[in-house]
Amino acid sequence: MRIAVLAGGLSAEREVSLRSGRRVAQALRNKGQEVFEVDVDADLLPELRKINPDVVLPLVHGQVGEDGSLREVLDVAGYKTVGSPSAAARIAFEKPIANQVAAAAGVFVPKSIVLPQEAFKSLGAPALLDSAISSIGLPMVVKPSHGGSALGATVVKSAEELPAAMVTAFSYGSVVLMQPYLIGTEIAVCVLEDKSGVKTLPIVEIVPDHDLYDYDCRYTAGMTEFFVPARISNEIANQANEIAIRMHKALGLKDISRTDLIIDGAGNIWFLEVNINPGQTETSLFPQAVNAAGLDLGEVFLDLLTNLDQ
Ligand SMILES: Nc1ncnc2c1ncn2[C@@H]1O[C@H](COP(=O)(O)OP(=O)(O)O)[C@@H](O)[C@H]1O
Ligand SMILES: [Mg+2]
Known part of the structure; x- marks a missing residue:
C-alpha cells in the first residue's frame, strides 16, 4: 500500500505530531508498507497528488488536525482517510460541546x-x-x-x-x-474500531510529577509514572471502558479515539475529554496501551488502513 502519513501542521503541538508521524511511519515501514511522511502546509494537496496514496493517515494534533478541517479537505479531495468524520471531530474538539454530549450520555462531567x-x-x-x-x-x-x-x-x-x-x-x-481541580486517579482509555466492532485497549494510569499531566510530564522521560493496566478494580475498569465506548459512539467517532478520565476517591469516573488523534510518540499513552495488549503498533494501524469502508 502507498500510505501518506500526515503530521506537523502549524499548531502548538507541531513537534509532538512530527514525532507521532515518524513513529507510526516507521512502524508501518516495518510491516513492508510504502510510507510517505507529509508535513501539513499550503502545499498539502499538490504534494498528495504527486504521491497518489492509496490511503491517508492523519496524525496532526491540535487545531486543523483535530477540529475536522483537515478531514473535510481530504474528503473534498477524494482521499480515503483513517479516523473520525469532520462533523464528529468538530464536536469532540470543543471541550464544552463534548462535555454536553457526555452529560447527555449520562457520563459525569466536572462542573464547568x-x-x-x-x-x-x-x-x-x-x-x-x-x-x-x-x-x-x-x-x-x-x-x-x-x-x-x-x-x-x-x-x-x-x-x-x-x-x-x-x-x-x-x-x-x-x-x-x-x-x-479533581483529585484522584487519572486514566486514559484507548478505543479501536474494526469490522467486528469497537473494543478498548488496556487502561493506562498516569501519575505525573506535576499537579497536571502537563507538557513537561508528557514529553520528558521519567517525569510521569505509567501503570498499564491501571491499578484499579475490575469493576471501575469495566465502567471506564464502557464510558470510553459510549463516548466514541455518542460523538460519532471512527476507527480510533482516546478518552481521558479521572476517578475520584469515591470511585466516580469523571470525563475530561476525547482525543480523535491520540499522540503516538515514544512517551504517549496509545502506544503503551497497544504494547500492553500484546499488539504491534504497525499492525494496529495497518488494520485500520486496510479496513476502511469508504
Ligand atoms: N478538572 C480537572 N481536574 C484535574 N485535572 C485536570 C482537570 N482538567 C484537566 N486536568 C489535567 O490537565 C490535563 C489536560 O487536560 P485535558 O482536558 O485532557 O486537555 P488536553 O489533554 O486536550 O490538553 C489532564 O491530562 C489532567 O492531568
Ligand atoms: Mg487530554
Missing part, C-alpha cells in the same frame, strides 16, 4: 464555567472572576476550550493566581473553561 474572551472583556473581568471562584471553588483548573497536551492549562490554588491563568489559557484560544 465557559467564558469567551469577549464576555470576559465586556462584562467586567474582576467581577466575573470573583463569581467564578464562588461557583467552582479552589483549587480549580483553567484551560482553553480546545487544544491538547495541556497547553494553556493551569491549576489555580488562590484567587490571586486566577487572572494570570486566564491570560495563559486565552493565549491558546478565545474560549476558556474553568473546572474544579
Whole structure:
C-alpha cells in the first residue's frame, strides 16, 4: 500500500505530531508498507497528488488536525482517510460541546464555567472572576476550550493566581473553561474500531510529577509514572471502558479515539475529554496501551488502513 502519513501542521503541538508521524511511519515501514511522511502546509494537496496514496493517515494534533478541517479537505479531495468524520471531530474538539454530549450520555462531567474572551472583556473581568471562584471553588483548573497536551492549562490554588491563568489559557484560544481541580486517579482509555466492532485497549494510569499531566510530564522521560493496566478494580475498569465506548459512539467517532478520565476517591469516573488523534510518540499513552495488549503498533494501524469502508 502507498500510505501518506500526515503530521506537523502549524499548531502548538507541531513537534509532538512530527514525532507521532515518524513513529507510526516507521512502524508501518516495518510491516513492508510504502510510507510517505507529509508535513501539513499550503502545499498539502499538490504534494498528495504527486504521491497518489492509496490511503491517508492523519496524525496532526491540535487545531486543523483535530477540529475536522483537515478531514473535510481530504474528503473534498477524494482521499480515503483513517479516523473520525469532520462533523464528529468538530464536536469532540470543543471541550464544552463534548462535555454536553457526555452529560447527555449520562457520563459525569466536572462542573464547568465557559467564558469567551469577549464576555470576559465586556462584562467586567474582576467581577466575573470573583463569581467564578464562588461557583467552582479552589483549587480549580483553567484551560482553553480546545487544544491538547495541556497547553494553556493551569491549576489555580488562590484567587490571586486566577487572572494570570486566564491570560495563559486565552493565549491558546478565545474560549476558556474553568473546572474544579479533581483529585484522584487519572486514566486514559484507548478505543479501536474494526469490522467486528469497537473494543478498548488496556487502561493506562498516569501519575505525573506535576499537579497536571502537563507538557513537561508528557514529553520528558521519567517525569510521569505509567501503570498499564491501571491499578484499579475490575469493576471501575469495566465502567471506564464502557464510558470510553459510549463516548466514541455518542460523538460519532471512527476507527480510533482516546478518552481521558479521572476517578475520584469515591470511585466516580469523571470525563475530561476525547482525543480523535491520540499522540503516538515514544512517551504517549496509545502506544503503551497497544504494547500492553500484546499488539504491534504497525499492525494496529495497518488494520485500520486496510479496513476502511469508504
Ligand atoms: N478538572 C480537572 N481536574 C484535574 N485535572 C485536570 C482537570 N482538567 C484537566 N486536568 C489535567 O490537565 C490535563 C489536560 O487536560 P485535558 O482536558 O485532557 O486537555 P488536553 O489533554 O486536550 O490538553 C489532564 O491530562 C489532567 O492531568
Ligand atoms: Mg487530554
